[in-house]
Amino acid sequence: MEAIAPNINPWVLLFASIFTSNILLSNFLGMCSFIAISKDQKSSMGLGMAVTVVLVITVALSWLVRNYILAPFNIEYLGYIVYIGLIAAVVQMLEMLIDRLSPSLYMALGIFLPLITVNCAILGAVLFMVLRSYSLLQSITFALGSGLGWWLAIVLLAAMQKRISKVRLGPGLAGPAITLFLIGFMALAFTGFTAMIPVA
Amino acid sequence: MHDSPLTVLKNNLWYQNPIFIQILGICSTLAVTNNVKNTLIMTVGVMFVTGLSNLTVSLLKELIPFKVRMIVQTLIIATYVIIVDMILKAYFPAASKVLGPYVGLIITNCIIMGRAEAFALSNPVILSLWDGLTSGFGYMIVLVVIAIVRELFGFGTFLDLPVPGFYQMEKWTIMAMPASAFFLLGAMIWIIRGKFIREDKS
Numbered sequence: 001m002e003a004i005a006p007n008i009n010p011w012v013l014l015f016a017s018i019f020t021s022n023i024l025l026s027n028f029l030g031m032c033s034f035i036a037i038s039k040d041q042k043s044s045m046g047l048g049m050a051v052t053v054v055l056v057i058t059v060a061l062s063w064l065v066r067n068y069i070l071a072p073f074n075i076e077y078l079g080y081i082v083y084i085g086l087i088a089a090v091v092q093m094l095e096m097l098i099d100r101l102s103p104s105l106y107m108a109l110g111i112f113l114p115l116i117t118v119n120c121a122i123l124g125a126v127l128f129m130v131l132r133s134y135s136l137l138q139s140i141t142f143a144l145g146s147g148l149g150w151w152l153a154i155v156l157l158a159a160m161q162k163r164i165s166k167v168r169l170g171p172g173l174a175g176p177a178i179t180l181f182l183i184g185f186m187a188l189a190f191t192g193f194t195a196m197i198p199v200a
Numbered sequence: 201m202h203d204s205p206l207t208v209l210k211n212n213l214w215y216q217n218p219i220f221i222q223i224l225g226i227c228s229t230l231a232v233t234n235n236v237k238n239t240l241i242m243t244v245g246v247m248f249v250t251g252l253s254n255l256t257v258s259l260l261k262e263l264i265p266f267k268v269r270m271i272v273q274t275l276i277i278a279t280y281v282i283i284v285d286m287i288l289k290a291y292f293p294a295a296s297k298v299l300g301p302y303v304g305l306i307i308t309n310c311i312i313m314g315r316a317e318a319f320a321l322s323n324p325v326i327l328s329l330w331d332g333l334t335s336g337f338g339y340m341i342v343l344v345v346i347a348i349v350r351e352l353f354g355f356g357t358f359l360d361l362p363v364p365g366f367y368q369m370e371k372w373t374i375m376a377m378p379a380s381a382f383f384l385l386g387a388m389i390w391i392i393r394g395k396f397i398r399e400d401k402s
Contacts, residue, residue: 025378028226028230028381029227029305030227031226031227077282077286079304080281080282080285081278081282084274084275084307085271085275088274117270117274118274118310119308120227120305120309123307123308124305127301127304128301130301131301170394171393172389172392172393173390173394176386177389178386181383183382184379184383187377187378187379187382188374188377
């Protein structure tokens, strides 16, 4: 699942990060807010959108910071602190900006933005980008694909949760246990896409 | 009134176990549970970071302004994660390569922030260190159990050594795939919540 080559076509990368190496279903990133939010379809749409926007912006900025600040000064060991600070700053700024520019969008996204700082999917995508040394274009398509993949997964899960909420489940199975089973089935279904892309 | 160390231990290992009761922090570690050795390395790292970040947050709790405490906690956690990363790179380069980005992702592990927020901010220093270590340990036990099952059935090995009987039989490919981690964790939560710990609240 880690075998994406560095010089892969950005469009293939976009497709691969949505389906074959979905950041949630094959890399387990962003699970915490995923399990908590996925009970409601509307909020999962909002959260998915917010994650996608933040992912694209932070991954692009981290690419610039890494290649023009961290690498030339040889301070890559500070990476983790810089990236997490960058994510927090971007989320904070985005929150203020959206609040100022579009109150209606703020109503839809606002409550989700603080959750995103600690969403592992964001930091995870940044670290994957660094580790696989993507180019800027590749990083952006990778981030976009990861965001869309996460979005797709959370909306699908919310839809399944809605169906399953009508069923009476035994003690212990209701709640997180059945959610994990549903995610498991979804992950299994998504492995069916693997054959579509030879590199990933 | 603070809890006694024994109560903290019991809560963190069982009644309030980070994974099967609180469902926190599975992001960064579930991915490496197809191998017992990697899981052990990761969870020891998590234990180290939870313990020391709890200690530090508890030491500084009078000094941290309430409004910016999240950022301060995140930076404290990130510092310890960098230390873990450097230790791994220096002493276990092979493991560090395999674990890749997941070591860095300990920063966003919800347990660490959760313990700092829920325990260290309102408890004495040594008790906070103890709380961090034990909740890291409770986390380790659950993931190691999952890893043992996955490695045994998926690869027929334990700690990379072939296990007689399992090594010769046909491997369960699904155990090596991500989906099995979800199923196993779900099954474990089901068994434990259904059989042993009944939740009173909804």
